[in-house]
Amino acid sequence: MTQLNAAAESAILATLATVPDPEIPAVSVIDLGIVRGVRRHPPAVLITPTYTGCPATRVIEQSVRDALDAAGFAAIPVETILSPPWTTDWISDAGRAKLLAYGIAPPSPRGSDVVACPQCGSTETREVSRFGSTPCKALWRCLDCLEPFDRFKCH
Numbered sequence: 001m002t003q004l005n006a007a008a009e010s011a012i013l014a015t016l017a018t019v020p021d022p023e024i025p026a027v028s029v030i031d032l033g034i035v036r037g038v039r040r041h042p043p044a045v046l047i048t049p050t051y052t053g054c055p056a057t058r059v060i061e062q063s064v065r066d067a068l069d070a071a072g073f074a075a076i077p078v079e080t081i082l083s084p085p086w087t088t089d090w091i092s093d094a095g096r097a098k099l100l101a102y103g104i105a106p107p108s109p110r111g112s113d114v115v116a117c118p119q120c121g122s123t124e125t126r127e128v129s130r131f132g133s134t135p136c137k138a139l140w141r142c143l144d145c146l147e148p149f150d151r152f153k154c155h
Contacts, residue, residue: 003041008073012038012045015071022059023134026102029060033090036081044079048086050136088154105140105151117142118149127151 017030036046049057088107096106103118115125122144129139137150
């Protein structure tokens with residue numbers, strides 16, 4: 001296959017929308033913006049990990065590869081692109097809503113320091129540790145309901 005058409009590109013993106021992030025299965029690699037896009041010529045799926053040292057990178061690459069193979073796109077390579085680096089700006093609105101529903105505070109919009117508790121919605125929160133359950137999250141606590149929660153680090 002030397003070039004993809006719009007229908008094949010759409011089918012690939014729809015397939016990858018079903019591939020969950022291995023660390024946060026409530027969101028897909030599309031929701032998180034890990035899939036940067038589909039290049040039509042030469043064909044390839046372009047992915048960027050949430051940070052260069054992400055321990056889930058190999059699992060993500062393999063999950064994307066497996067999904068492409070199962071959907072009949074075995075000839076399409078997966079390329080990891082590190083520049084420009086992934087940013088939380090690439091998380092879709094649907095991805096932010098899914099993170100919140102899963103109990104993870106999504107990153108705040110640029111310029112905002114407000115962090116709402118995903119359990120009760122209070123903005124009376126504070127960071128407990130810059131290091132959370134995974135390297136891309138920090139541990140926070142709500143001062144109203146007292147529940148701890150992960151917050152996706154902004155970058």
